[in-house]
Structures are given as structure tokens and as C-alpha cells.
Amino acid sequence: MVDLSPQYDELKAETDAAVLRVLSGGRFILGDEVSAFEEEFSRYLGVARGVGVASGTDALVLTMMALGVGPGDEVLTTPSTFIATADAIARCGAIPVFADIDPATFNLDPSSVEERLTKRTRAIIVVHLYGGPAPVARILELAGSRGIPVIEDCAQAHGAAIGERRVGSLGTAATFSFFPTKPLGCAGDGGMVCTDDEDLAEKVRMLRAHGARRKYVHEEIGLNSRLDELQAAILRLKLGRLDKWNEARRRAARRYDDRLEGVTTPRVMEGAVHAYHLYTVRSPERDLLKARLDESGIASAVYYPVPVHLQPCFRHLGYRAGDFPESERAAAECLSLPMYYGIPSGHVERVCDTLNEALG
Numbered sequence: 475m476v477d478l479s480p481q482y483d484e485l486k487a488e489t490d491a492a493v494l495r496v497l498s499g500g501r502f503i504l505g506d507e508v509s510a511f512e513e514e515f516s517r518y519l520g521v522a523r524g525v526g527v528a529s530g531t532d533a534l535v536l537t538m539m540a541l542g543v544g545p546g547d548e549v550l551t552t553p554s555t556f557i558a559t560a561d562a563i564a565r566c567g568a569i570p571v572f573a574d575i576d577p578a579t580f581n582l583d584p585s586s587v588e589e590r591l592t593k594r595t596r597a598i599i600v601v602h603l604y605g606g607p608a609p610v611a612r613i614l615e616l617a618g619s620r621g622i623p624v625i626e627d628c629a630q631a632h633g634a635a636i637g638e639r640r641v642g643s644l645g646t647a648a649t650f651s652f653f654p655t656k657p658l659g660c661a662g663d664g665g666m667v668c669t670d671d672e673d674l675a676e677k678v679r680m681l682r683a684h685g686a687r688r689k690y691v692h693e694e695i696g697l698n699s700r701l702d703e704l705q706a707a708i709l710r711l712k713l714g715r716l717d718k719w720n721e722a723r724r725r726a727a728r729r730y731d732d733r734l735e736g737v738t739t740p741r742v743m744e745g746a747v748h749a750y751h752l753y754t755v756r757s758p759e760r761d762l763l764k765a766r767l768d769e770s771g772i773a774s775a776v777y778y779p780v781p782v783h784l785q786p787c788f789r790h791l792g793y794r795a796g797d798f799p800e801s802e803r804a805a806a807e808c809l810s811l812p813m814y815y816g817i818p819s820g821h822v823e824r825v826c827d828t829l830n831e832a833l834g
């Protein structure tokens with residue numbers, strides 16, 4: 475599915491030197507590399523502030539904590555996402571509320587969002603699933619008129635854009651993961667909160683360090699959640715290649731689009747630029763297709779086989795099969811194909827040949 479070695483091969487000399495520089499500098503937590511990367515990544519996005527944290531999950535938790543989300547609040551999101559989006563809501567003591575998706579893009583359907591808003595909705599988390607931009611503008615209209623903050627979960631969408639603006643610069647705040655396989659990944663765990671709201675950024679900065687602005691003065695109960703210097707040094711180098719690497723994945727995606735027959739290829743929202751963290755097709759014959767790929771020694775994966783509202787950890791919320799038909803149908807039909815920077819064109823052709831033959 476993924477091979478990260480083309481990224482390392484391309485930056486090996488610089489990466490090795492940067493790691494040695496940090497090791498010999500002897501400063502590992504909250505130093506110059508992290509500040510520089512916070513500056514560079516937020517400038518890349520076009521927002522005022524970035525705060526480096528320990529993971530994409532923590533970025534979500536800290537953003538909601540900083541917004542004052544807590545017990546009794548509802549946070550609305552999509553059931554078609556990685557569990558982290560929803561368990562971060564529960565981790566803050568709030569109640570995850572789901573809305574259904576648009577089957578064409580796998581992302582939240584604004585009309586379903588509108589139906590699920592209540593007086594207790596304290597935030598909306600919009601996920602740009604697989605790297606494909608979600609309709610943030612329409613969701614911002616619904617939220618803005620009610621004063622509800624919108625968090626963009628950009629864990630899969632570094633460098634994706636809508637018109638001239640990158641995702642992550644559109645809502646109240648955005649969260650990123652730098653898990654190794656994400657479009658911008660480090661050599662471990664890492665994350666960031668990005669926002670134009672300086673007070674919100676300051677609050678996240680305080681909460682990531684046990685609620686202290688000054689040493690040993692703890693204004694609030696926070697966490698220990700920091701991006702470290704080694705990861706930041708590596709990420710600074712990779713950020714310089716992000717657009718090029720995303721463009722190469724888009725070329726591979728276009729080849730899949732052109733050659734695949736009989737499956738539904740990903741649709742990109744009009745005016746948007748997809749980051750193709752994953753290249754995900756749909757077919758009612760999904761299980762047969764996956765079996766054929768398995769037999770041919772070709773990797774493929776189902777993201778995500780069980781929609782979040784049907785996960786055992788959310789049983790107590792009382793959702794049932796049938797509550798979000800589009801999300802459930804997507805879970806039954808979706809199949810992600812090999813996609814990474816440096817995927818050999820022969821691999822893409824072989825995947826297409828195998829799938830096209832399987833469907834006769």
C-alpha cells in the first residue's frame with residue numbers, strides 16, 4: 475500500500491545531518507526546530523499560528539479543550555473517518571453526534587449536518603477524508619450563523635486546497651497528524667494545531683504544557699503533548715517537498731482514473747485539489763475485487779470497514795445500523811489501492827489490469 479523509502483532516499487543526506495545536528499545540540503523538547511517548523515508550516519498553510527503537539531489525536535483534544543468543549547456538549551462530525559476524530563470528542567467529555575456523508579466524495583453532507591445541529595452543538599469537526607477537500611464553505615455558513623466553531627481535521631490532507639486556499643486555513647482551527655504514512659509524515663508521532671485566532675493558539679500552547687504559560691504556574695489542567703525537536707527537524711525538510719510529492723501522487727491518481735473501468739473512481743469537489751493520501755474506489759463487488767488483488771499479491775485496504783457510529787466503544791450512544799445509510803454503504807463498497815510518492819508506474823498498470831480483468 476505504502477512505501478516510504480522514496481521519500482527518505484530523496485532527502486537522506488539532509489535528514490541524516492539534521493538528526494545528528496539535533497542529537498549533538500542536546501535540546502530535544504520545545505527548541506528552535508519546533509518553533510521554526512511551527513512558523514514554516516503555518517506560513518505554508520496561510521494561517522497566523524501553528525502549535526506543535528504530540529499527535530493528530532492530541533491536536534483534536536487540545537483544540538476542543540481550548541474552545542471550552544466539555545461534558546454535556548455535542549460535537550458534530552462524520553461517521554466515515556478514523557476513530558480518532560470521534561474518540562477525541564468523547565475524551566473531552568462531550569458527545570459525538572454524527573451526520574451522513576455525500577456518497578460522491580465520502581465527506582460530510584451539509585444538508586445532513588443542518589438536520590443534526592441542536593442548541594447543544596458546541597463545535598463541528600469537518601474531515602477531509604483521504605485528502606479530498608470537504609465542503610467547508612457551506613458548513614461554515616450553517617455554523618457561523620449560530621456561532622459554532624468549525625474544526626478542520628486535516629490529518630489526511632496536508633497541501634489539499636479549495637480554490638486558492640489550502641485546507642486548514644478555512645475554519646476556526648485545523649488539526650494535523652504527522653503519522654509516518656500521512657501526506658506529510660515524521661519518523662514517529664506528531665501533530666499540529668493551526669489557527670488565525672491568536673488567543674486560541676495561546677491557549678493550546680498553554681494546555682500542551684500542563685496548563686502553564688510560565689514555569690510552575692499552572693493556570694489550567696492540561697496535558698503533556700509536544701512535538702519533539704527530532705521530528706520537527708525532519709518535518710522541516712519534508713515540508714519543502716510536500717507540493718512536489720503531492721503532485722506526483724496526483725499524477726498516479728490520474729492514471730488510475732483513466733485506466734480503471736467498472737469501479738467508481740474518486741470524485742473531487744469542484745475547484746478543489748485532492749492530496750490523495752489514499753486513492754479509494756467504490757464497487758458493490760468490493761470483496762471480490764479485494765480477493766483478486768490478494769491472490770495477485772497486490773496490497774489493498776478498506777478504510778474504514780466499520781463506520782464510527784457502529785463501533786463498540788460508542789454502543790452507549792444508541793446508534794443502529796441504518797442510521798447513516800450512505801456512510802454504511804461506503805464502508806461496504808470502498809477499497810483503497812496502492813498510493814504513495816514514488817509508486818512505480820508499472821505497479822499502477824498492474825493494479826488496473828487486475829481490477830479490470832476481475833470485472834470482466
Ligand SMILES: *Cc1c(COP(=O)(O)O)cnc(C)c1O
Nearest residue numbers: 529530531556558559629651653
Ligand atoms: C490519522 C488521523 C487522526 C489521528 O492522528 P494521529 O497522529 O494518529 O493521532 C485523526 N483524524 C484522521 C482523519 C486521521 O486520519
